[in-house]
Amino acid sequence: MKLRIFVTLKPGVLDPQGKAIHKALGGLGFEGVNDVRAGKLIEMDVADATDDAAIDDMCKKLLANTVIENFRVERV
Amino acid sequence: MKLRIFVTLKPGVLDPQGKAIHKALGGLGFEGVNDVRAGKLIEMDVADATDDAAIDDMCKKLLANTVIENFRVERV
Incomplete structure (x- = not known):
């Protein structure tokens, strides 16, 4: 099962x-950029038997720092 | 207009x-992870008048290194 974690x-x-x-885009001459936020995308291939709780656990324990980050899991 | 660039x-x-x-997930006791690939997610808020060519240009010139990276743009 393929997952995308944002x-x-x-x-x-x-x-x-x-x-x-944002600043670099301005420096390159791109106009009209109001805001830029950078994040991470983690693509995972896990066994089909992996349940939602385990995936949630992976995110909370390793992939995201839940103090300052949100995460969203998408099944592909 | 909000964009997500992967x-x-x-x-x-x-x-x-x-x-x-991948290794860290194994060390934490998570079984059944076959593969992990890390990527970037860039969320942008751009003027509605920004055309596809300009967005493509931003990706090619700054956001992605097209020698080793692919990018995909999604309008939110």
């Missing part, structure tokens, strides 16, 4: 990587 | 970050 910073958490991208 | 390593390109996550 890890994004919670709203309000400062995002220096996003800010750097 | 940047992933091309198949065959070595992914040390993915390998590290």
Whole structure:
């Protein structure tokens, strides 16, 4: 079973990587960019028997820092 | 207009970050993980007038290294 896990910073958490991208886009002459937030995408191939609780556990224990990040799991 | 840009390593390109996550999941006792690939997710808010060509250009010039990475743009 293929999974896509999206890890994004919670709203309000400062995002220096996003800010750097935003500034660099401006420097390259791209207009009209209002905001940029950077996150992570983790693609996983897991055994079909893996249940939702285990996937949730993986995210909470390793993949996302739930103090400052949200995560969303999508089955492909 | 909100965009989500997914940047992933091309198949065959070595992914040390993915390998590290895979190993760490094993170390935490999670069974049945076959493969892990790490990528980037960039969420952007751009002016509605921004056309596809400009977005494509942003990805090719800054957001993705097209030698080793693929990108996909999704409008939210």
